[in-house]
Amino acid sequence: xxxxxxxxxxxxxxxxxxxxHSVRYAPELAHDxxxxxxxxYNVRSLIVPPSVTIDAKALHYAPVLRVVGRVSAGAENxxxxxxxxxxxxxxxxxxxxxxxxxxxxxxxxLSLLRRxxxxxxxxxxxxxxxxxxxxxxxGMAPSARSMSQLLEPFGSKVVGYDPSLHxxxxxxxxxxxxxxxxxxxxxxxxxxxxxxxxxSRYHGLLGERFLPFCKPDQVIVSIAHSGLFDEKxxxxxxxxxxxAAAWLDSLEPGALDEGxxxxxxxxxxxxxxxxxxxxxxxxxxxxxxxxxxDELLSLTPAAQAEFKPTTPGVAFDLEAGPxxx
Numbered sequence: 594x595x596x597x598x599x600x601x602x603x604x605x606x607x608x609x610x611x612x613x614h615s616v617r618y619a620p621e622l623a624h625d626x627x628x629x630x631x632x633x634y635n636v637r638s639l640i641v642p643p644s645v646t647i648d649a650k651a652l653h654y655a656p657v658l659r660v661v662g663r664v665s666a667g668a669e670n671x672x673x674x675x676x677x678x679x680x681x682x683x684x685x686x687x688x689x690x691x692x693x694x695x696x697x698x699x700x701x702x703l704s705l706l707r708r709x710x711x712x713x714x715x716x717x718x719x720x721x722x723x724x725x726x727x728x729x730x731x732g733m734a735p736s737a738r739s740m741s742q743l744l745e746p747f748g749s750k751v752v753g754y755d756p757s758l759h760x761x762x763x764x765x766x767x768x769x770x771x772x773x774x775x776x777x778x779x780x781x782x783x784x785x786x787x788x789x790x791x792x793s794r795y796h797g798l799l800g801e802r803f804l805p806f807c808k809p810d811q812v813i814v815s816i817a818h819s820g821l822f823d824e825k826x827x828x829x830x831x832x833x834x835x836x837a838a839a840w841l842d843s844l845e846p847g848a849l850d851e852g853x854x855x856x857x858x859x860x861x862x863x864x865x866x867x868x869x870x871x872x873x874x875x876x877x878x879x880x881x882x883x884x885x886x887d888e889l890l891s892l893t894p895a896a897q898a899e900f901k902p903t904t905p906g907v908a909f910d911l912e913a914g915p916x917x918x
Contacts, residue, residue: 732789
């Protein structure tokens, strides 16, 4: 079988793939791990949702698998290193969701700045305008470029930090973002947007080493993996009021359980990873992934498949293109 589709896709994308390859569309397998593993034996490519884990154990049941596609944002459910060792390429679009994520963060900032008042010079508690704010971008993901473009008409100053980019990298000037160190960014910014790609080495990066230096009354919006935050340091910042409010679009299970530091924070807002999920972004991403899988399947017939392995920790990037083949 050329392709097993477990993640629900738009009909037009599924029909296009079915006209070119042998396809099984079985979203019900996402809820039956045993049946899913059994279905992998003769599958050359997969498209899976966030709820399905692709790790060394799953790959053991997939001897001819060479491509894994991911339409929804994030790839935490896919062990990139295990895929690399198995010669399986991970295909997803890193640009298709950028506009949706940027619009979400802009909306969240407007809401927090207006809804969570601060004390003005006249002693009144009032909201703030985005145009008067310095906005710090942590992580120069594709959504950061969209954020910079959307913030320009507001008149906001935009600064940024990314541990993987040198301050002299031309991307800063091209995206019209002023590079800063993380501590300086937190000390300077009225609002912070976090979209840094998560790797284990960044776990707890936004913790007691940096969060105590946040500019007073700062608001934080994050669409990144919540593991970037140290929950004790974030809770302390919220409790003290130094961080006026935070909005996380992803939070690890159990983080709000009784006894955990963030459990009683009424200035913390959580949404279930909705930033990247819009009708338009899903269609862009689905077409990008479908085209790449079609290309790989067409170039490498089953009898003589030779695929370029995925570099550990780096997913294959796809440029967002038209929404029809």
